[in-house]
Amino acid sequence: VINNGVSKEFMDDTLNIFKEFHAMPAEEKIRESSRDPNGSCRLYTSREINNKDIVQFWRDTLRHFCPPSGEFMDDSPLLLAHHYPPCPEPSLTLGAPKHRDPDLATVLLQEKDINALQVFKDGEWIVVEPIPYAFVVNISLMLQIISNGRFIGAEHRVVTNSGIARTTVAYFIRPTNEQIIEPAKLWLSSGARPIYSSITFEEFVRNFMSKGPDIEQELLL
Numbered sequence: 001v002i003n004n005g006v007s008k009e010f011m012d013d014t015l016n017i018f019k020e021f022h023a024m025p026a027e028e029k030i031r032e033s034s035r036d037p038n039g040s041c042r043l044y045t046s047r048e049i050n051n052k053d054i055v056q057f058w059r060d061t062l063r064h065f066c067p068p069s070g071e072f073m074d075d076s077p078l079l080l081a082h083h084y085p086p087c088p089e090p091s092l093t094l095g096a097p098k099h100r101d102p103d104l105a106t107v108l109l110q111e112k113d114i115n116a117l118q119v120f121k122d123g124e125w126i127v128v129e130p131i132p133y134a135f136v137v138n139i140s141l142m143l144q145i146i147s148n149g150r151f152i153g154a155e156h157r158v159v160t161n162s163g164i165a166r167t168t169v170a171y172f173i174r175p176t177n178e179q180i181i182e183p184a185k186l187w188l189s190s191g192a193r194p195i196y197s198s199i200t201f202e203e204f205v206r207n208f209m210s211k212g213p214d215i216e217q218e219l220l221l
């Protein structure tokens with residue numbers, strides 16, 4: 001999305017502040033972040049991801065709840081500031097494995113000139129080349145369910161490179177835990193039958209974390 005109304009200065013400042021954060025010594029970063037999964041701010045590395053694949057993940061992420069009101073709520077829009085350091089063996093690592101995002105839609109700010117995000121379309125991986133000061137917007141799993149399969153969550157992954165570090169900021173549009181995710185009446189008004197059953201957002205996230213990104217299959221009626 002270009003001409004999005006967000007100033008270039010604000011986008012530069014945002015990326016720079018997260019670059020500064022990730023460039024701090026590990027001891028300082030740990031002091032600034034919480035390992036409490038319910039804390040408002042948490043730093044984790046790709047090592048913590050339950051990885052059943054041969055490939056290793058190569059990423060640090062700062063997680064921060066980020067409601068538009070500025071008020072902290074238990075579960076709400078989430079901001080992930082990812083940092084992918086240069087990797088000496090890019091063929092053995094991924095910044096992020098193939099997945100679809102567990103939210104409604106994700107708004108991503110990526111750095112210029114680094115091709116690392118790829119989307120899986122028609123059986124092949126296509127590079128999502130960064131357009132300066134544009135946001136990439138992913139359709140995610142919840143929108144697939146709410147639209148009764150009309151929109152399909154975008155499968156994507158991140159590759160690494162040996163030369164240059166990459167920082168991205170991903171804003172996950174998410175409801176609160178108790179909200180119900182199900183095909184919206186709007187999509188069913190023409191008499192179509194729902195193809196997915198209902199689930200709370202809390203359970204949806206729990207399933208995503210424990211079972212991986214194909215969880216909507218289990219909701220198929």
Ligand SMILES: O=C(O)CCC(=O)C(=O)O
Pocket residue numbers: 080082096101108110116117156158168170
């Ligand atoms: O850093 C990127 O380019 C993508 C990150 C991503 O896919 C995610 O946060 O779900």
Ligand SMILES: [Fe+2]
Pocket residue numbers: 099100101156
């Ligand atoms: Fe993603």
